[in-house]
Amino acid sequence: xxxxxxxxxxxxxxxxxxxxxxxxxxxxxxxxVHAVIGPNGAGKSTLINLLSGDLRxxxxxxxxxxxxxxxxxxxRRCRGGIGRSxxxxxxxxxxxxxxxxxLAAQATRPGALAxxxxxxxxxxxxxxxxxxxxxxxxxxxxxxxxxSMSHGExxxxxxxxxxxxxxxxxxxxxPLAGMGHAEARRMTGLIASLKAGRGILLVEHDMDAVFxxxxxxxxxxxxxxxxxxxxxxxxxxxxxxxxxxxxxxxxA
Amino acid sequence: MQPLSTRTHIAxxxxxxxxxxxxxxxPDYYVQFAAKVLILGTLAMALNLAVGFGxxxxxxxxxxxxxxxxxLVLAAxxxxxxxxxxTLPLAVGATVLVALVVGVxxxxxxxxxxxxxxxxxxxxxxxxxxxxPIGGGSDGLFLYVKPVLAFGETxxxxxxxxxxxxxxxxxxxxxxxxxxxxxxxTPFGDALTAARDNERRALALGIPVFRVRLIAFVxxxxxxxxxxxxxxxxxxxxxxxxxxWHLSATALVMVVLGGTRRVAGPLAGALVVTGxxxxxxxxxxxxxxxxxxxxxxxxxxxxxxxQDVARLTGLGRRAGTPxxxxxxxxxxx
Numbered sequence: 001x002x003x004x005x006x007x008x009x010x011x012x013x014x015x016x017x018x019x020x021x022x023x024x025x026x027x028x029x030x031x032x033v034h035a036v037i038g039p040n041g042a043g044k045s046t047l048i049n050l051l052s053g054d055l056r057x058x059x060x061x062x063x064x065x066x067x068x069x070x071x072x073x074x075x076r077r078c079r080g081g082i083g084r085s086x087x088x089x090x091x092x093x094x095x096x097x098x099x100x101x102x103l104a105a106q107a108t109r110p111g112a113l114a115x116x117x118x119x120x121x122x123x124x125x126x127x128x129x130x131x132x133x134x135x136x137x138x139x140x141x142x143x144x145x146x147x148s149m150s151h152g153e154x155x156x157x158x159x160x161x162x163x164x165x166x167x168x169x170x171x172x173x174x175p176l177a178g179m180g181h182a183e184a185r186r187m188t189g190l191i192a193s194l195k196a197g198r199g200i201l202l203v204e205h206d207m208d209a210v211f212x213x214x215x216x217x218x219x220x221x222x223x224x225x226x227x228x229x230x231x232x233x234x235x236x237x238x239x240x241x242x243x244x245x246x247x248x249x250x251x252a
Numbered sequence: 253m254q255p256l257s258t259r260t261h262i263a264x265x266x267x268x269x270x271x272x273x274x275x276x277x278x279p280d281y282y283v284q285f286a287a288k289v290l291i292l293g294t295l296a297m298a299l300n301l302a303v304g305f306g307x308x309x310x311x312x313x314x315x316x317x318x319x320x321x322x323x324l325v326l327a328a329x330x331x332x333x334x335x336x337x338x339t340l341p342l343a344v345g346a347t348v349l350v351a352l353v354v355g356v357x358x359x360x361x362x363x364x365x366x367x368x369x370x371x372x373x374x375x376x377x378x379x380x381x382x383x384x385p386i387g388g389g390s391d392g393l394f395l396y397v398k399p400v401l402a403f404g405e406t407x408x409x410x411x412x413x414x415x416x417x418x419x420x421x422x423x424x425x426x427x428x429x430x431x432x433x434x435x436x437x438t439p440f441g442d443a444l445t446a447a448r449d450n451e452r453r454a455l456a457l458g459i460p461v462f463r464v465r466l467i468a469f470v471x472x473x474x475x476x477x478x479x480x481x482x483x484x485x486x487x488x489x490x491x492x493x494x495x496x497w498h499l500s501a502t503a504l505v506m507v508v509l510g511g512t513r514r515v516a517g518p519l520a521g522a523l524v525v526t527g528x529x530x531x532x533x534x535x536x537x538x539x540x541x542x543x544x545x546x547x548x549x550x551x552x553x554x555x556x557x558x559q560d561v562a563r564l565t566g567l568g569r570r571a572g573t574p575x576x577x578x579x580x581x582x583x584x585x
Contacts, residue, residue, distance in 0.1 A: 083456070
């Protein structure tokens with residue numbers, strides 16, 4: 001499909017005898033939020049790690065904008081346009097908010113490893129970092145040490161860092177985990193606003209948020225895709241209701 | 253690079269001037285001692301580029317130090333002055349090549365495995381010179397004539413002259429300090445410290461962590477080689493002990509004592525370790541026992557290195573590093 005930012009075909013990952021992920025095919029189009037849901041142990045995090053390059057797939061192909069990136073490491077995939085957040089916030093807590101964003105903006109631009117110019121003075125990097133902070137609403141906190149911010153703000157910062165790398169595809173691994181209600185609502189709005197010009201792949205347990213912002217939905221169980229399609233179609237799918245949503249609605 | 257404040261500028265200038273006129277003020281013996289401190293300080297600062305800023309605890313830097321020393325002695329004509337312009341690039345170049353191989357192989361490991369692999373490579377180089385005839389075996393080799401920097405017939409620098417040698421060592425230490433400081437202010441330095449702080453995040457931001465670490469490791473080895481070259485030239489003698497883990501560990505003690513977060517910290521560490529040895533040797537027969545106890549006490553009492561001693565005594569207040577300020581801000585909050 002021409003509008004696909006990402007296409008994964010028959011993706012599989014075995015850890016010894018355990019198939020954490022097998023035969024997973026999905027695509028993310030530009031301008032959409034594609035959510036992946038499923039019970040714990042369904043292989044969602046493995047899938048994200050396969051797509052980001054943190055894990056190398058044992059089977060399958062990954063295409064980013066039509067280019068095969070299956071065997072690239074995470075750093076090369078990032079330079080190619082895949083940015084990700086982690087389930088556990090992964091930032092540089094000892095540095096300021098601005099410095100976090102600056103490192104991100106610098107690493108994907110020409111001269112990323114330059115040994116000459118003063119890294120703190122490059123205006124293109126500076127502007128990209130500030131723009132990314134503005135996009136997540138942290139522009140006022142630029143000089144705050146990252147570690148002294150709230151959990152929710154730290155997650156926003158991680159998203160800003162991802163944005164500063166100018167990604168085509170953003171992978172978000174449970175971005176709402178551990179957030180209070182207000183924080184989660186703000187983050188949900190933020191995620192919905194990111195999709196312009198990019199593709200978003202979202203793994204999330206918060207069903208309200210998923211139904212609010214997902215354009216398409218893929219449901220996983222036991223490392224396999226059991227349903228995929230528009231949110232309404234998946235919600236009506238009897239297999240899904242039995243395997244997953246039914247339980248969730250009972251709990252709710 | 254943190255912009256230097258005017259006061260720091262003045263202090264720095266005063267230190268350099270004092271160091272430069274030292275030979276006019278003290279007897280020759282102390283000039284030689286100061287040169288030794290500067291050379292070991294260069295080694296320790298070089299090591300700290302890997303340890304403190306790269307997060308790579310290497311136990312083979314003495315091997316790079318010794319290798320460059322051997323390269324000088326082996327390349328030197330027996331009764332003629334070796335040319336500084338020829339032998340120094342040769343010695344550092346040889347170190348760079350070996351460091352590339354060691355780095356490519358050892359940087360695939362992490363943490364304690366990295367320490368062990370570098371230790372193994374260091375010992376391999378030690379035994380290469382200890383057990384084979386290429387470097388005179390366990391007896392080592394003498395360098396009868398010191399290197400000179402000559403332009404035609406005019407001798408510009410004669411390392412055989414103690415004062416000249418001291419000034420060259422001072423330039424090497426100052427140059428190493430400046431180079432590392434500069435490097436840390438560049439995008440490359442950002443990438444290196446980012447990989448140290450969080451490798452996973454660094455990779456996910458597109459930083460080629462392996463390549464960055466390899467470059468830093470090789471640079472650090474090259475600077476250790478510079479120090480080793482000077483050390484061989486100072487004593488006119490190289491022996492396998494120069495490459496052994498014992499010196500690697502001593503350099504690491506200098507780094508830890510001096511503090512890893514400042515470029516010049518390990519230089520102060522080198523002064524303390526070498527000075528302590530000098531003083532204790534003079535007064536006590538079993539000096540190594542006392543030396544060991546003092547080092548343990550220093551590490552226990554000031555885990556952040558001498559920087560902490562300076563901070564605790566109030567001397568470091570004026571120029572608190574951003575990291576310290578941050579820590580203080582957090583204690584308040």
